[in-house]
Amino acid sequence: MIKNCLYMYKKIWGYSKLRIILIFVVAFFAALNTCTDLLFFKFMIEGISEHRSYQYILVLIAIRLGILLLMQCVDNISNTVIFPFCDLKIKKGFSIELYKKVKDIDLIGFDNAKFYDKYSRAFNETEYRATGMLQTLSYVVSVTVQIIVVVITLAYINPVAILISIFGALVTAWANVVNTKAVYNYDLKKTKLFRGFEYIKRVFYIPEYSKDIRMTHLDQVMYKKFDRLTSDNRQVVKECAPKIAAVAISGSWAFNFLSVGVTSAFMVYKVYQGVLGIGDFVTAVYAVNNLSNNLLQFSNIIPQFSEHALFINNYLEVLNYQTQIQSEKDAEEISPFGKKEIELKNVSFHYPNVDCNAINSVSLHIRAGEKIAIVGENGAGKSTLIKLIMRLYEPDTGELCLDKTPYNQITKNSIAEVFSVVQQDFQHYALSIKENITLVGHRGQKEHTDDEAVWDAIRRVGLFEKIDSLPKGIDTQVTKEFDEEGLNFSGGQLQRLAIARMIYQNSGVMIMDEPSSSLDPISEAKIFDLIYELAKDKTLILVSHRLSGVKDMDRILYMEEG
Numbered sequence: 333m334i335k336n337c338l339y340m341y342k343k344i345w346g347y348s349k350l351r352i353i354l355i356f357v358v359a360f361f362a363a364l365n366t367c368t369d370l371l372f373f374k375f376m377i378e379g380i381s382e383h384r385s386y387q388y389i390l391v392l393i394a395i396r397l398g399i400l401l402l403m404q405c406v407d408n409i410s411n412t413v414i415f416p417f418c419d420l421k422i423k424k425g426f427s428i429e430l431y432k433k434v435k436d437i438d439l440i441g442f443d444n445a446k447f448y449d450k451y452s453r454a455f456n457e458t459e460y461r462a463t464g465m466l467q468t469l470s471y472v473v474s475v476t477v478q479i480i481v482v483v484i485t486l487a488y489i490n491p492v493a494i495l496i497s498i499f500g501a502l503v504t505a506w507a508n509v510v511n512t513k514a515v516y517n518y519d520l521k522k523t524k525l526f527r528g529f530e531y532i533k534r535v536f537y538i539p540e541y542s543k544d545i546r547m548t549h550l551d552q553v554m555y556k557k558f559d560r561l562t563s564d565n566r567q568v569v570k571e572c573a574p575k576i577a578a579v580a581i582s583g584s585w586a587f588n589f590l591s592v593g594v595t596s597a598f599m600v601y602k603v604y605q606g607v608l609g610i611g612d613f614v615t616a617v618y619a620v621n622n623l624s625n626n627l628l629q630f631s632n633i634i635p636q637f638s639e640h641a642l643f644i645n646n647y648l649e650v651l652n653y654q655t656q657i658q659s660e661k662d663a664e665e666i667s668p669f670g671k672k673e674i675e676l677k678n679v680s681f682h683y684p685n686v687d688c689n690a691i692n693s694v695s696l697h698i699r700a701g702e703k704i705a706i707v708g709e710n711g712a713g714k715s716t717l718i719k720l721i722m723r724l725y726e727p728d729t730g731e732l733c734l735d736k737t738p739y740n741q742i743t744k745n746s747i748a749e750v751f752s753v754v755q756q757d758f759q760h761y762a763l764s765i766k767e768n769i770t771l772v773g774h775r776g777q778k779e780h781t782d783d784e785a786v787w788d789a790i791r792r793v794g795l796f797e798k799i800d801s802l803p804k805g806i807d808t809q810v811t812k813e814f815d816e817e818g819l820n821f822s823g824g825q826l827q828r829l830a831i832a833r834m835i836y837q838n839s840g841v842m843i844m845d846e847p848s849s850s851l852d853p854i855s856e857a858k859i860f861d862l863i864y865e866l867a868k869d870k871t872l873i874l875v876s877h878r879l880s881g882v883k884d885m886d887r888i889l890y891m892e893e894g
């Protein structure tokens with residue numbers, strides 16, 4: 333637990349030192365405030381009962397007010413003005429670290445429900461967990477300093493009261509620790525359900541589903557799913573919540589009984605015995621109350637740390653995920669351009685938790701510059717084969733080679749750059765048209781975009797007139813999600829945009845999965861002409877149901893049951 337939490341604090345320190353330093357400054361002022369508060373009561377009561385001058389009392393009030401105002405200024409300025417800046421830095425640090433990791437996680441990781449749960453938790457929690465850990469740290473620092481101040485004050489008045497309070501706090505701490513694991517398991521169970529609820533929300537929210545929501549009974553189906561999830565959630569609450577509540581109630585009851593009940597009775601007894609003066613009594617009651625609250629907070633801190641630690645375990649598991657798709661250390665870079673030769677030697681592959689192979693001992697030699705089509709019924713294994721060729725999956729057995737070099741002797745990035753792909757489920761993003769096209773990098777360059785090449789690609793796919801007529805041209809946003817002037821493309825136009833991206837990338841192997849499914853026959857013929865022209869000096873792999881499109885290919889491969 334300690335190792336995990338220290339690891340996280342070290343990271344936060346790396347992102348924003350000021351944030352942590354300020355926690356200590358704020359805690360110092362809070363302790364100073366508590367200290368003056370305790371002494372203020374003592375001196376006020378003693379001053380009044382000893383009939384000190386009115387001026388004396390006013391000076392006491394002025395000192396008390398001055399320190400209170402100072403503390404409130406430091407607290408407010410830190411919390412409202414400085415912390416938000418620091419938190420932005422911390423949020424950026426953690427988010428980008430996690431986003432960078434995503435590229436290393438094999439696609440197959442998403443087929444593993446257990447890993448996917450951890451992955452969702454890491455994504456959903458990282459941001460507020462870092463803020464939560466800072467909050468815990470400020471509790472620890474301010475509560476510790478305050479406890480020290482109060483204990484010193486009480487030690488002068490009556491040490492037995494301290495012991496009773498500490499005993500009460502230990503009971504509560506124990507109850508909280510017992511509860512942490514139960515709360516974590518409770519959260520874990522809820523995460524699974526939470527994903528279901530999020531999915532339903534997405535279906536109602538994302539424009540892609542809006543047509544079906546209006547035209548079909550999809551909404552009713554989703555309501556039923558919502559009902560099922562709600563009743564599962566109710567079951568989880570029923571199983572876990574009463575136990576958590578019972579332990580929490582017994583812990584805080586024991587704490588209050590000892591810290592508030594027994595100590596107050598004990599102090600009054602001491603006053604009756606004539607051992608405690610009235611000024612000391614009021615200060616002591618106030619101090620015990622303060623100590624009890626701080627100890628209670630302290631006892632809440634331990635479970636907070638163990639909850640953080642459990643999360644950090646989960647987070648580190650995602651960060652330390654070892655990709656299965658690895659190239660050798662001395663793997664070489666290859667040029668993404670020019671005709672490529674691809675060879676599959678006896679390749680087999682199965683999805684996790686599925687008994688039969690999706691790809692069964694496939695051997696295939698695609699010559700440099702060859703144009704091949706892959707046809708076959710749904711579920712035959714065409715998309716899986718393409719994903720193996722793009723190295724999104726690693727085969728169970730067999731080997732794949734690019735220009736006679738085995739895949740594991742070529743760097744992963746280099747392989748990714750060899751393929752320009754138009755998938756059936758082509759994704760477009762709420763970014764500008766230019767960004768949507770150039771995200772693949774131009775001729776191997778990742779950093780610099782080339783506007784001329786973007787316009788050239790747009791012209792070739794027949795979108796020039798449409799985009800040229802827009803006030804912002806290629807800087808127009810795709811979708812209206814973040815910009816009212818954004819453009820919603822039709823299905824066919826999106827497919828053209830996908831092909832524009834491919835033209836811009838200009839790499840050696842073109843892979844097209846149903847590239848013309850949303851196009852009318854005239855546009856389809858034009859797009860196929862364009863594809864053949866583009867593929868003149870490239871290798872082309874085309875997955876299509878339409879035989880009209882594949883008749884001019886060098887070879888047509890028919891696939892069945894992998």
Ligand code: ADP
Pocket residue numbers: 443683684686690708709710711712713714715716717
């Ligand atoms: P095609 O592209 O020819 O329609 P796929 O390659 O998508 O076929 O699928 C081949 C087989 O693998 C099918 O039986 C399909 O159900 C299965 N399959 C595809 N994706 C997954 C997955 N992520 N997990 C488990 N099985 C899958």
